[in-house]
Amino acid sequence: MRFTKGHGTSNDFVLLPDPDGELELTPALVAALCDRRKGIGGDGVIRVVRSAKHPEAAGLAGEAEWFMDYHNSDGSIAEMCGNGLRVFVRYLLEKGLATPGPSGLPVATRAGVLVTVVGAGTISARMTTPRVYAGSTATLGHLTVPGLAVDCGNPHLVCGLHDGVELSALDLTRAPSHDPKVFPAGVNVEFVEPAEPLAGVDRHVRMRVHERGSGETQSCGTGALAVGAVALREAGLATGSVAVDVLGGRVLVTCDADGAWWLEGPAVLVADGDVDPAAVL
Numbered sequence: 001m002r003f004t005k006g007h008g009t010s011n012d013f014v015l016l017p018d019p020d021g022e023l024e025l026t027p028a029l030v031a032a033l034c035d036r037r038k039g040i041g042g043d044g045v046i047r048v049v050r051s052a053k054h055p056e057a058a059g060l061a062g063e064a065e066w067f068m069d070y071h072n073s074d075g076s077i078a079e080m081c082g083n084g085l086r087v088f089v090r091y092l093l094e095k096g097l098a099t100p101g102p103s104g105l106p107v108a109t110r111a112g113v114l115v116t117v118v119g120a121g122t123i124s125a126r127m128t129t130p131r132v133y134a135g136s137t138a139t140l141g142h143l144t145v146p147g148l149a150v151d152c153g154n155p156h157l158v159c160g161l162h163d164g165v166e167l168s169a170l171d172l173t174r175a176p177s178h179d180p181k182v183f184p185a186g187v188n189v190e191f192v193e194p195a196e197p198l199a200g201v202d203r204h205v206r207m208r209v210h211e212r213g214s215g216e217t218q219s220c221g222t223g224a225l226a227v228g229a230v231a232l233r234e235a236g237l238a239t240g241s242v243a244v245d246v247l248g249g250r251v252l253v254t255c256d257a258d259g260a261w262w263l264e265g266p267a268v269l270v271a272d273g274d275v276d277p278a279a280v281l
């Protein structure tokens, strides 16, 4: 089985080319491929499949040729992955599978068709509009932090740190507990603290994330989008840009004058190879 390894700000993925949707991608195989000792290692697996060849995307084939079939490292399926989408586009471009049109390159995801734009070293994705819809809390040991629930196509809980609690001191080796009534399908939890003012952006923050289905990761694009939406909202800004520093680098979230939300950051492919599924399972 061919694979490519790639990452966006160290949120890393195993990409599997499967243009005709022939691969039997079980949760066990996904988890085995993502195993950092016995497999290739990754926060998730992305199957690269033609929309027309995947039952969940066939209806979108007229709008987007390719479907990002995203799986978390525990084998669960997620609706959307912002960094994965940008890495997916890098893969399509480098393998000569797609060429952006004048208005960008559309990609089918479980959150709908999203347009991406290739920049100098970065890829931007026009994301679904983040929807802040409830207050809730996350609990880490003895620490309970209030936050806001944000729907970015997938579920997020954005928790701002206060009272001298430092982002670097948090133990995210275990999942923060959350309210299953607010998040019946689980949640990605972002912890945020302000960072020093940065020229060219309206807000600058630092974030760590515990991802549903993957644990603590070095970065999360949809998580950054949720954090950016909350930061602009708290600043009373309807539009603007937020630099979000994650463990793996920096991504930029922008809500432009048209009300379109963009996620921009690097997307890199690092290796191609072959893997025998029987050897990792």
Ligand SMILES: N[C@@H](CCC[C@H](N)C(=O)O)C(=O)O
Pocket: 011, 072, 077, 078, 079, 080, 081, 082, 083, 084, 154, 155, 188, 211, 212, 213, 214, 217, 219, 220, 221, 222, 223
């Ligand atoms: N890292 C991704 C999000 C991946 C999916 C998430 N773990 C979920 O289950 O919703 C990103 O960059 O957005």
